[in-house]
Amino acid sequence: MTRTVYVNGDYLPETEARVSIFDRGFLMADGVYEVTSVLGAKLIDFDGHAVRLARSLSELDMKQPMSKEELLEVHRELVKRNEIDEGLVYLQITRGSDGDRDFVFPDPETTEPTVVMFTQSKPGLADSPAARKGAKVISIEDIRWGRRDIKTVQLLYPSMGKMMAKKAGCDDAWMVEDGFVTEGTSNNAYIVKGNKIITRALSNDILHGITRAAVLRLAREAQMQVEERNFTIEEAKEADEAFTTSASAFVMPVVEIDGVALGDGTPGKVAKRMREIYIEEMRKAAV
Template sequence: MRQVYVNGRYLPEGEATVSVFDRGFLFADAVYEVTAVLDGKLVDFAGHLARLRRSLKELGMALELSDEELLAIHRELVRLNGIDEGLIYLQITRGNAGDRDFLFPDPATPKTVVLFTQKKKLLDSPLAARGQRIVTVEDLRWRRCDIKTVQLLYPSMIKELAKKQGADDAWMVRDGLVTEGSSNNAYIVTAEGAIVTRDLSSDILHGITRKAVLDCAADLEMTVEERPFTVEEAKAAKEAFSTSASGFVNPVVEIDGATIGSGKPGPVAARLRQIYLEKSRAAAI
């Protein structure tokens, strides 16, 4: 049985519990991170911890655990569950104040800390091999998308909508401009070969894989433009792709029924995926 971590204890998943009065359950008052595991090692871990600390700070939540302690917990879960390839989810809530109240509890209220693993094939991805079919939807989320909270109902809704339309995922659009995917950052490649992705703001998640992939693009001396782009630009693009901790670099071959480029995964996405994986596996801890 899978072992999980809950508030200082490693437990079989069937024995792990969280209070019904936990604010993560009542208010989605919680943040999370997901770290890929390749070759039994953690990918981009320092970046995920830095973003976790930022999310906690933005919500006024303190965490007693140090980065070293969090690293040790991640590594122990990898060991206990025999994870060679997969994911580790970390969720931190504002805790259990003993009752339901919109006001934040006393800052001294212990936080709830939960981690669990998922064994999952990440490298051999059929979706990356064939390319994603994307639909666009209106971005109706709150305007602090830069904080990685567990408020994921709308992304779940649009993923389900995409599935019902025979697509793989959805990209969100605000004021005619693409913000990001349901759980990933979005990119296009122009006819001139420039990689275009939305600039950082509170409208999108500051993706850890996004940063790493843009660093790879810089190493390859590719042109990068961090700016908004329209749905029409995306449909006319030479290539399109997304990035995420679980999908790495995933090509897009169709948007709202329009074929992107040749209709097959393009060379820019393929090259970035290759380089990103090589660098990430070499630097994993």
């Protein structure tokens, strides 16, 4: 089945979608993105993604090409046209192009951003076999740029990290800077010690995860202890359990770090409970 995608105001078959070779997203990684999950043909935490998108655009002095209401309408239309029950909607906005390659930003008054959206069908997203099994991660040095709080399309090193993990027979990598875990390649990282959830505090060093915000709020509402602070990879190896959060995987238990099994090597009770609570609450609030 050929997907319907969205490019600059038009709904098109994916085989007909085109973007200029001079687009700055292609030439300079000058763009931002968001990924919104779909459960039961409804969007999960859309408002959070819209707010973070606006912040990313503002931090890069990029024009907001569409209102939140317009973005929601397109997301819903793509879900409908592509008959997505469980899956994802990917949104990317670049600075566009004024017709040639230049390090200097084009004039925002005369250059329109490029807006692209498409869906991915992911049956079984909520009842994930991977979540029941748990993930194995390795640690790698974090050598990314210093503004990881902006959700840009500069994803080469995270992709390299995923491949390092794959070559090691694992599922993902946790990045380490100055001895402390920053985050996973495409997710926020957590450890659990004595029923206390520990995760790095927000700063320019990590992405301000939308799923992270929801999970921490729900954990506190469930009377769980939450501590936002740095932790080392050695501390993580000695934790009772660990997990990650992301829009595309929700809450993913981690069962092994650098070959060291956590607990009994199976998903921990806190991670499993937070996944259940998150999915239940997000289904209720989905739009």
